[in-house]
Amino acid sequence: MNRLSDFMLPDARSTFAGDVDALFNFINVVSLILLIGITIAIIYFAYKYRRKSEDETTPLITHNSKLEITWSVIPLILVIIVFGWGYNGYLNLTTAPDDAYEIRVVGKSWLWEFHYDTGFVSVNELHVPANQPVKLILSSDDVIHSLFIPEFRVKMDALPNRYTSLWFEATEPGEMTIYCTEYCGSAHSNMLADLYVHSQEDFQTWLETADAVDETLSPAELGQQLVQRQGCLACHSLDGSTLQGPSFEGIFGRDRELQDGSVVTIDENYLRQSIIEPNTQVAAGFPAIMPSYAGSLDDRQIDAIIEYLKTLD
Amino acid sequence: MATSESTNIKKIQVRRFKPDENPTSNYLTEERGLWAWMTTVDHKKIGWMYLGSIAIFFAVGGILALLLRTELLTPAQTFFTADAYNQLFTLHGAIMVFFFLVPSVPAALGNFILPLQLGCKDVAFPRVNLLSFYIYVVGALFTLFAIFTGGVDTGWTFYTPYSSSAAGGNVMAMTFGVFILGFSSILTGLNFIVTIHRMRAPGLTWNKLPLFLWALYATSIIQILATPVLAITLLLLTMERLLSIGIFDPALGGDPVLYQHFFWFYSHPAVYIMIVPGFGIISEIISTFSRKHIFGYWAIALSSLAIAFIGFLVWGHHMFVAGQSSLANLVFSFLTFLVGIPTGIKIFNWIATMYKGSIDLKTPMLYVMVFLFLFTIGGFTGIMLGALAVDIHLHDTYYVVAHFHYVMVGGMVMAFLGGLHYWWPKMTGKMYNEMWGRISCAIVFIGFNLTFLPQFVMGSLGMPRRYFNYLEQFQGYHVMSTYGSYILGLGFLMVLIYLTHSIFKGKKAPANPWQSRAMEWQAPSPPPLHNFEHTPVIIHGPYDYHKPMSEFQLGIAGSHNGHGHHEHETETKTVEADK
Ligand code: HEM
Ligand SMILES: [Cu+2]
Ligand SMILES: [Cu+2]
Numbered sequence: 005m006n007r008l009s010d011f012m013l014p015d016a017r018s019t020f021a022g023d024v025d026a027l028f029n030f031i032n033v034v035s036l037i038l039l040i041g042i043t044i045a046i047i048y049f050a051y052k053y054r055r056k057s058e059d060e061t062t063p064l065i066t067h068n069s070k071l072e073i074t075w076s077v078i079p080l081i082l083v084i085i086v087f088g089w090g091y092n093g094y095l096n097l098t099t100a101p102d103d104a105y106e107i108r109v110v111g112k113s114w115l116w117e118f119h120y121d122t123g124f125v126s127v128n129e130l131h132v133p134a135n136q137p138v139k140l141i142l143s144s145d146d147v148i149h150s151l152f153i154p155e156f157r158v159k160m161d162a163l164p165n166r167y168t169s170l171w172f173e174a175t176e177p178g179e180m181t182i183y184c185t186e187y188c189g190s191a192h193s194n195m196l197a198d199l200y201v202h203s204q205e206d207f208q209t210w211l212e213t214a215d216a217v218d219e220t221l222s223p224a225e226l227g228q229q230l231v232q233r234q235g236c237l238a239c240h241s242l243d244g245s246t247l248q249g250p251s252f253e254g255i256f257g258r259d260r261e262l263q264d265g266s267v268v269t270i271d272e273n274y275l276r277q278s279i280i281e282p283n284t285q286v287a288a289g290f291p292a293i294m295p296s297y298a299g300s301l302d303d304r305q306i307d308a309i310i311e312y313l314k315t316l317d
Numbered sequence: 318m319a320t321s322e323s324t325n326i327k328k329i330q331v332r333r334f335k336p337d338e339n340p341t342s343n344y345l346t347e348e349r350g351l352w353a354w355m356t357t358v359d360h361k362k363i364g365w366m367y368l369g370s371i372a373i374f375f376a377v378g379g380i381l382a383l384l385l386r387t388e389l390l391t392p393a394q395t396f397f398t399a400d401a402y403n404q405l406f407t408l409h410g411a412i413m414v415f416f417f418l419v420p421s422v423p424a425a426l427g428n429f430i431l432p433l434q435l436g437c438k439d440v441a442f443p444r445v446n447l448l449s450f451y452i453y454v455v456g457a458l459f460t461l462f463a464i465f466t467g468g469v470d471t472g473w474t475f476y477t478p479y480s481s482s483a484a485g486g487n488v489m490a491m492t493f494g495v496f497i498l499g500f501s502s503i504l505t506g507l508n509f510i511v512t513i514h515r516m517r518a519p520g521l522t523w524n525k526l527p528l529f530l531w532a533l534y535a536t537s538i539i540q541i542l543a544t545p546v547l548a549i550t551l552l553l554l555t556m557e558r559l560l561s562i563g564i565f566d567p568a569l570g571g572d573p574v575l576y577q578h579f580f581w582f583y584s585h586p587a588v589y590i591m592i593v594p595g596f597g598i599i600s601e602i603i604s605t606f607s608r609k610h611i612f613g614y615w616a617i618a619l620s621s622l623a624i625a626f627i628g629f630l631v632w633g634h635h636m637f638v639a640g641q642s643s644l645a646n647l648v649f650s651f652l653t654f655l656v657g658i659p660t661g662i663k664i665f666n667w668i669a670t671m672y673k674g675s676i677d678l679k680t681p682m683l684y685v686m687v688f689l690f691l692f693t694i695g696g697f698t699g700i701m702l703g704a705l706a707v708d709i710h711l712h713d714t715y716y717v718v719a720h721f722h723y724v725m726v727g728g729m730v731m732a733f734l735g736g737l738h739y740w741w742p743k744m745t746g747k748m749y750n751e752m753w754g755r756i757s758c759a760i761v762f763i764g765f766n767l768t769f770l771p772q773f774v775m776g777s778l779g780m781p782r783r784y785f786n787y788l789e790q791f792q793g794y795h796v797m798s799t800y801g802s803y804i805l806g807l808g809f810l811m812v813l814i815y816l817t818h819s820i821f822k823g824k825k826a827p828a829n830p831w832q833s834r835a836m837e838w839q840a841p842s843p844p845p846l847h848n849f850e851h852t853p854v855i856i857h858g859p860y861d862y863h864k865p866m867s868e869f870q871l872g873i874a875g876s877h878n879g880h881g882h883h884e885h886e887t888e889t890k891t892v893e894a895d896k
Contacts, residue, residue, distance in 0.1 A: 012777040024706050028777075031704060035697035042668065042693055046686055049671040050678060053607070060675040062609040064863045068669075072616055075665040076658060083654040086704050091647055093706025098643055147479040148573055150638065150713060154779030157710040161639045163574065164478060165567035168640040181788065185713040185781040187472050188479060190399050193784035 008032055017180070017201070018156035019173040023093045025157075031086060097158065100171035104137035111142065111149030111162040112295045114191035114248070115235035116182065124215050125300055127235040128197040130182060131214075132174060133207035139171040145295070150186035153199060161186055174201040190293075191248050194238050227312025230305055239294065242316060249294060250287055256314045261288040275310045329519060330874040331854045333867055336828035340841040343746065347846045358443035359846060363450055364429030365744070370453065371425055372813075374416040381409040383806055386768075386799040392787050402785040403470040410473030415495050416457060418729060419587065422594035423540075424449070424505050426736050427533050429744055431509060433837035433844060434527050436518025436853035441511040445504055452501040459494030463487040472783060474584070477565035477576040481557045489558060492551040499544040502590075506540030509533050518836070519873070520855035527835055527859045528617055532597025535621040539586045539593075539628065547583035550576065574639055581632035589628040591725060593621050595732030596663060599685055602739050603667050604860045605833040606682035607674025611860045613666035620659035627656045637708050646705060653703040660696055664689065679831075680754030684735030687762050691727025695720060698773065713783075716776025719769045727765060734761075734812065741816065742826030746843040749823060753815040761808035767801025834869050835859040 009025045012032075016025055107130070108119035118126045132138045142151060142162040152159040153172070160170040184195035202210055221229070231237065231252075239248035250260075260274070261267050263286040268274055277285055279301065282294035301309070344361050348354075354362055385405050388395050397405065428446065432439050440446050463469055469491040471480040480488050513526070513534050526534075553564045554576070563569025565576040596617075604611040611617065633641060633649030641649075667689065676682070698720040702708050711717065741749050775794040780787060787795070829838040836859065840848055851872030857864050 012774055014779050024710055027704055028701070028707050028710075031697070031701045031707070035700070039690075039693055039697065042664065043690055045668050046671070046689055049668070049674070050676050050686065053671065053674050053676045055608070055675045055677040060608065062607070062675050062862055063673055064610055065612060065669075065673065066610055067613045067616065071665075071669070072613060072662070076662055079661045080658055083657055083700060086700060087651055087654050090704030090706045090708075091650060094637075094646065094650075094709065095643065097706065097709060148476065148639075152713075152779070152781065154710070157706075159638050159709050159712060163567075163640055165572060166640065181779075183779065183781045187403075187476070187783040189470070190403065192403075193399070193781075193786040 014154040016155065016157070017175055017178065018153075018158070019175060020093075020097055021155070021157045023096070027086070027089050027093060030089070034082060097170065100139045100169065101137045104139035104171050105133065106139045106141060107132070109140045109142045109151060109162065110145055111151070111184065111188075111195075112145040113147060113149075113188055113293060114184070114195040114238055115295070116149075116151070116184075116195070116197040117300070118197075120211060120214075122211055122215065124211070126214065127233055127300075128238070129200070129233065130197055131200045131202060131207060131210050133204045134174045134177050134201050136204060137171055137173045139169055141167055141169045143167050147188050148186045149184045149188050149195065152183045152185040153180060154183070155180050159185060177201045177203050177206070191238060194247075223308040223311040224315050225312075226305070227308035227310070230301070230309050231312060234297070234301070249290055252313055252316050254317045256317070262286060263288050263292075272310055275313060276306055279306055279309065327519070329854055331871040332874045333870050334839075334849075334851045334853075334872040335870055336839050337841045337850075338828055340843075340845060342845065343841065343843040344846045345746070345843055356447075358439070358447050360428050360432050360439050360443065360446060361744075361844065361848075363446050364425055364427075366450055367420055367425040367428060367453070370457070371417050371421050374412050374457075375809075376813075378409050378412040378417055379806060379809060381405050381412070383802055385409060386802040388785070389787075389795045390799050392789055392792060394786075397785075399785040400470060403783070404468040406783060407469050407472050408464060411460070411469075411491065411495070413725075414473055414587075414591070415498055416460070418591045418725060419498075419502060420453060420505075421591075421729070421733050422598065422736065423509070423533055423536055423590075424453070424501075426598070426733070426740060427509065427529075427594060428505075430740060430837055431512060431530060431533060432516070433743075433840055433848055434530055434835060434859075435512065435516055436521060436836050436849065436855065437512070437516040438847045438849075440508050441515055442508050446508055449501040449504040449508070452497060452504070456494045456496075456498030456501065459490050459497060463490035463494060466490065474580060475551075475554065476580075477554065477557075477571070477573045478567060481554060481566045489555060492554055496548050496551045496555075499548045502540045503544050506537035506544075509537040510541070518853045518855055521836075524614075525855060525858040526618075527597075528600035528611065528614070528621075529594075529597035531618040532593050532595075532600070532621050535625040536590055536593045538622075539590050539625050543583045543586040543590070543629070546579060547587075550579035550583065553579075574636070574641075577636050577639055578632065581635045582629075585632040585635065586625075586628045588721075588724070589624055592729050593624060595688070595729040595736075596621060598732045598736035598739070599667060599688055601833075601835065602681045602685050602735050603670050604862075605739070605831050605835070606677045606679060606685070607671050608677070608832065608862050609670060609674035609860075610858075610862055611666070612669035612672070613662075614858070614860070616662055617666050620662050623659040624656060627652060627659075631656055634703060634708075637705060638712050650703055650705050654700065657696065657700055657703070664693060664696075677831075678755075679738075680749070680751060680758055681735045681739035683755060683758045684731050684738065687758065688728060688731040688735065691723055691731060691762075691765065695723030695727055698723065711776060713781060714776040715772040715780045715782055718782050719772035719776060722769045722772075727769075731761075734758075737816075739831070740837070741819070742830050743837060743840075743842050743844070745820050745823070746826050747819045747823030748826045748830065749819040750815050753811065757808050757811040757815070760811065761805060764801050764803070764805030764808050768798050768805050769801070771795075771797045771801075832866070833859075834861055834864070834866070836869075839870050 009029050013025055016022055110117040115128055118130045142160055144162040144164045149162040156172040158170045158172050160168050178201050180199040182197040182199050241247050241251045244251045244253040255270055258270050259267050260270050280298045283292045286292045388397050388402055467487045469488055471488055556562050557564050557566055563571040565571040565573050600611055600617055631649055631652045633645055634653045637646055702711055771794040775791050780791045826842045828842050854871045854873055
């Protein structure tokens with residue numbers, strides 16, 4: 005039985021996962037037994053009662069109430085077990101303990117923002133402590149997204165008009181992938197985030213230092229770090245290929261045709277404007293889908309990104 | 318129903334009418350020419366026009382599927398861009414569901430067979446029948462228009478607010494196409510219900526109604542009751558996009574989850590529109606090829622109706638993670654399991670029908686066996702998805718993709734192919750090639766499992782659905798699935814080739830090649846324009862294999878027979894009739 009779940013399920017890394025896996029296995033095993041029974045019956049009958057001559061006759065058997073009741077009641081009992089078990093597990097998933105550590109999650113086409121209680125925001129990167137309940141409170145800035153962590157067996161839609169939530173307790177430190185599972189357009193399948201589960205001490209340290217600026221970094225190096233961390237690379241490539249937006253390769257000093265037909269040269273002001281209010285100057289041939297970074301990046305960070313973009317030629 | 322009407326007992330003079338083995342004229346030889354076909358009100362020709370159309374759509378949808386699978390051979394971009402991929406899966410899903418599967422059995426095979434099984438000349442409203450076909454065509458044209466004017470990338474579910482605001486392309490034309498299509502479905506359902514109620518041959522009481530007709534009856538009820546909801550939903554969507562009236566889009570003050578409720582209120586019953594007619598075919602074939610009375614006639618007939626009714630109450634199981642209340646989830650999960658029971662009952666009854674039968678493993682019967690195996694897997698994995706805690710993990714992953722393909726392709730498409738082979742001699746007057754039939758069936762079976770079994774595994778491992786790009790760890794499964802789809806495609810192609818070939822070069826079919834007792838087999842192959850040259854009279858049920866064939870070939874003695882040189886053994890029978 006465990007073999008089956010090792011093969012079919014990702015590692016179980018939350019307190020919740022074991023119960024889900026047990027039910028998964030139970031349904032699989034019962035189904036497999038019934039399926040084998042049914043298949044054997046079909047093949048056996050097809051062979052045993054194969055037509056031997058053209059004018060064969062068959063007995064008249066129209067129905068049998070006892071049989072009919074048996075094969076209605078036994079499956080009924082089985083599904084009621086499965087139903088109760090499944091509902092019970094679900095209740096555990098929806099009722100978060102009061103002491104859960106809360107993190108706000110915002111889905112945007114196509115990135116995930118994680119807001120911690122310190123005010124720090126990480127993009128496409130979620131850090132959580134192990135062995136402590138964590139509650140994610142989800143919402144969306146645009147269309148519906150859905151946050152899925154396979155190893156934890158949790159998933160919840162992020163809706164634009166209200167909050168939803170899920171909770172989990174990770175059992176061990178490690179790294180995992182978070183997926184968006186509600187179709188949300190072009191880059192739906194790139195809307196992934198990295199999940200880092202730290203031990204509780206490591207998490208505290210991370211949280212305290214996450215905001216701190218590494219003074220040894222040059223502006224361009226800081227810019228590079230930000231471009232990676234803020235999810236820009238989901239839409240902008242560094243190698244000239246076109247993703248959702250124009251490539252950053254050789255961006256500075258290039259001519260840019262805008263949607264209204266005018267042509268501008270890409271300079272510091274243009275870059276700054278593109279990051280803070282991207283929809284005021286939309287590059288021709290691209291949809292106006294870039295999220296605004298006003299509020300999530302400060303002046304120093306935007307300057308650093310601009311310095312970094314200048315180095316890409 | 319059965320008791321209240323069977324009180325009318327009538328004496329009718331009947332005599333035997335053996336079906337003409339060498340009819341000089343039939344529905345294909347009369348009213349020839351393109352114009353005659355296009356304006357025909359003959360249910361058989363309309364059935365053919367539907368069959369031709371759905372075959373085209375199946376081919377288009379199938380090619381799109383192969384393109385999708387080919388793209389998925391590697392993560393990231395293999396051939397198509399992400400946007401192209403998203404359009405491809407939207408079209409594949411929408412075409413397969415709305416333009417192939419929904420009309421496949423009812424409108425194509427059902428149109429042909431229903432009046433024959435009832436022993437009547439045509440459906441109750443032949444002109445309306447033709448109208449539904451043209452409505453279908455207009456709906457299809459709108460969809461083509463949508464494809465060529467920008468495509469649609471919302472998924473066949475058109476979820477808001479993506480479909481009402483963000484999506485590119487021509488969502489409007491597409492939803493309008495589906496909206497129009499709905500009327501075709503409603504009219505066909507209405508036509509069938511009235512025909513079944515009003516046009517049964519003398520003696521054909523409800524307890525003798527073939528199970529295929531019970532299934533079509535249940536399906537028609539769903540079509541009439543559920544389709545208007547889809548129509549209204551799509552209309553609201555259109556109003557939102559065109560007039561910016563806030564209904565589903567939160568930016569305008571609407572509620573996107575409301576859309577999901579509306580959509581699934583239609584689309585869950587619709588999955589029963591897509592499978593219940595298949596159940597009917599299975600009952601017909603399994604009894605004929607086991608040459609044995611169907612086991613549990615009423616259990617099978619009533620379970621179709623039960624599924625039709627409970628099926629209306631389970632739509633919420635598509636929204637377990639959409640922020641629905643726990644209470645709603647509890648109720649929907651429970652009702653979902655309840656639908657499983659009548660489905661299980663059917664499977665057991667079919668297998669019991671084989672017991673002590675005289676089983677002939679011809680192609681239609683092979684498809685039935687394939688159906689039983691694949692549909693059972695589809696059903697069990699449905700139970701898995703109904704279990705709340707597990708569904709949270711599996712929802713919107715490839716597990717769901719595999720599940721619905723097992724139900725829709727492994728179930729309905731297999732039943733459809735079984736039915737197509739079964740009725741092929743009646744429809745064309747020609748026999749298909751039995752050997753090629755069996756070989757293709759085996760290839761379809763292997764290809765199907767190779768395509769969709771790996772999807773259960775990758776889905777449980779966490780591979781989300783509607784992903785253009787994926788993590789490398791899933792590649793092995795995707796590659797296997799893609800190769801499987803090529804084999805499956807080959808299987809379908811072979812079916813197309815030998816069936817087409819048989820129309821021109823096939824052996825001539827006898828009136829009743831399977832020695833079936835059902836009414837449609839007592840007409841010549843192919844049937845004359847008005848199906849029967851006499852008024853059929855029915856005294857036994859369609860599965861009474863213990864009665865001699867001669868008692869299934871009765872008609873009202875006075876009624877006209879085109880070739881009156883048969884022996885005249887007039888006798889008087891007491892017949893239950895409701896008129
Ligand atoms: C010929 C074999 C088929 C293959 C190889 C195939 C393959 C696929 C693939 C690759 C997807 C996209 C899944 C995703 O990106 O998440 C898909 C979706 C789908 N398929 Fe098929 N398919 C086949 C036949 C069918 C048939 C016969 C039907 C229905 C009668 C069908 C109905 C659907 C539906 C409803 C979807 C969902 C589309 C969506 O996610 O919006 N497929 N199929
Ligand atoms: Cu998404
Ligand atoms: Cu459903």
